[in-house]
Amino acid sequence: MSASILDEIVASKRREVAAGRKRMPIEELEAQAAEAPPVRDFRAALDGRGAIQLIAEVKKASPSVKVIREDFEPVAIARAYQQHGAACISVLTDVPYFQGHLSYLARIRAAVVIPLLRKDFLIDEYQVVEARVAGADAILLIAEILDDATMARLLERARELGMAALVEFHDPANLPRVLAAGADLVGVNNRDLHSFTTDIDRTLRLRDQIPPEILLVSESGIHDRAQVERLEAAGVSAILVGESLLRKPDVGLAVERLLGLAPESR
Numbered sequence: 001m002s003a004s005i006l007d008e009i010v011a012s013k014r015r016e017v018a019a020g021r022k023r024m025p026i027e028e029l030e031a032q033a034a035e036a037p038p039v040r041d042f043r044a045a046l047d048g049r050g051a052i053q054l055i056a057e058v059k060k061a062s063p064s065v066k067v068i069r070e071d072f073e074p075v076a077i078a079r080a081y082q083q084h085g086a087a088c089i090s091v092l093t094d095v096p097y098f099q100g101h102l103s104y105l106a107r108i109r110a111a112v113v114i115p116l117l118r119k120d121f122l123i124d125e126y127q128v129v130e131a132r133v134a135g136a137d138a139i140l141l142i143a144e145i146l147d148d149a150t151m152a153r154l155l156e157r158a159r160e161l162g163m164a165a166l167v168e169f170h171d172p173a174n175l176p177r178v179l180a181a182g183a184d185l186v187g188v189n190n191r192d193l194h195s196f197t198t199d200i201d202r203t204l205r206l207r208d209q210i211p212p213e214i215l216l217v218s219e220s221g222i223h224d225r226a227q228v229e230r231l232e233a234a235g236v237s238a239i240l241v242g243e244s245l246l247r248k249p250d251v252g253l254a255v256e257r258l259l260g261l262a263p264e265s266r
């Protein structure tokens with residue numbers, strides 16, 4: 001992703017937040033959050049004590065490849081993910097760039113019991129409260145688009161609402177910032193922000209710099225069992241996988257192959 005596309009996405013989020021605040025003041029949203037059903041424990045679901053866990057992603061499109069899957073039925077995909085071994089589900093809620101929707105969270109929540117992550121570009125407290133109301137159990141925070149104070153504030157807000165926060169970074173220079181913010185669930189995004197290329201060695205190189213009490217998630221570009229085995233052997237707690245699952249006609253079988261529950265096809 002070029003820096004300008006990231007800037008573009010963040011600018012679109014600022015407009016969305018402003019429109020949301022006009023439509024429904026945050027006080028009203030907070031009142032709804034107070035009535036929301038209990039959260040499911042996202043972080044605990046990823047603590048496999050040595051066995052790598054899968055966060056399977058519901059994503060129709062992306063800036064890097066445009067439409068990933070034409071016959072996209074978010075609830076059916078989520079059900080298949082759960083049934084075949086995913087520990088958690090990541091739900092893209094961004095509309096313009098990923099063809100996701102906030103309403104997918106509630107629909108998927110009603111159909112599965114495993115915890116859900118709101119996958120979006122969160123820059124404002126409003127979106128965190130909105131995530132809780134929509135049915136998320138966790139939010140994603142991206143170090144590359146947040147200053148220190150905002151990252152710490154959004155993380156704290158998520159916790160106040162009972163949610164977990166997966167705090168991701170790509171540039172190793174941002175790791176100290178993520179740790180200083182108090183993250184206990186950290187993601188390394190293997191996708192290069194400029195070229196869209198992915199490289200899981202980025203996670204492996206950073207492994208030893210992340211304290212053992214922090215759960216580490218490797219994100220993006222994971223498509224075969226050999227990669228998963230390397231990550232597991234390095235002590236990575238979980239993987240976040242979208243495109244390689246969604247490209248397969250049978251997403252359930254794809255989950256099983258990635259987790260080593262079914263043999264890989266030749």
Ligand SMILES: O=C(O)c1ccccc1NCC(=O)[C@H](O)[C@H](O)COP(=O)(O)O
Nearest residue numbers: 001062063064219220221240241242243
């Ligand atoms: O997926 C993209 O192309 C993308 C482009 C720009 C910003 C973010 C992007 N993806 C967000 C993600 O972090 C991935 O959806 C997630 O890690 C899964 O990656 P993958 O398995 O490679 O679909």
